[in-house]
Amino acid sequence: MTTDSRLDVLVNKAGFHSDSLLGMMKPETWRGVLDVNLDGVFHGCQSALPLMIQQRYGRIVNISSLSAWLAPAGQTNYAAAKAGVLALTQSLAKEVARLGVTVNAICPGYIETAATRSMEASQRKRLEASIPMRRFGRPEEIAAAVRFLACPDASYITGSALKIDGGIL
């Protein structure tokens, strides 16, 4: 990246989960999930910030998860990482607020993705029944919120966590 470049928006969205009960979780399973979901956000932010500070403008949107709030059994690694993303978001938002950079998080619930499409029908039915809107979210419903937080209109929103979950929480 040259110093003549601009970087207005960073969306940290890389993530995956590898579920297991903690008592049976291999250390590498813990580490791998933390590496991608939490360390990845750290590295992304650290790489983007110098340019954003230099231009006194930046929008960082971190994709957390409803798991950060629900902390379901079997997701100690994923829930911890995603809760870490929320704390990182709030802390960093304070650090760079007066430098024109906003940092926010989005917490999607159950969204139509390759992973949820491959679910067994019975499991999907059970999950849908637990959602007040009785359906999974669509990727474009998450994208719309990212677009809003990334645009200049969201100039006074920072350190926030937006839950997009069809009413679960």
Place this chain on the structure above:
Amino acid sequence: MQSTNELKAKLRELLASDLMLQIKPEEIADDLPLFGDGLALDSVDALQLVVTLDKNFGLKIQDAEVAKVVLKNINSIAHAIEQLPPSKLQ
């Protein structure tokens, strides 16, 4: 190659403008401490200053220990910039 005095004048201007200080550049003495008693900059100012020095002079300050030494005052910043190899000077 600019003289040390020219360099210090530029640093004073950058400090006042990029950090949006409510102070005129000429009021920043060469040995005025930037943090604590003195200019009373805080850690966010330091972050901004590190980016400004990299952008304007190619001076990279990559850890807090180095920052403590280099960001003491105008003199110490000018000294660090003058120590850069010619190929690094911008």
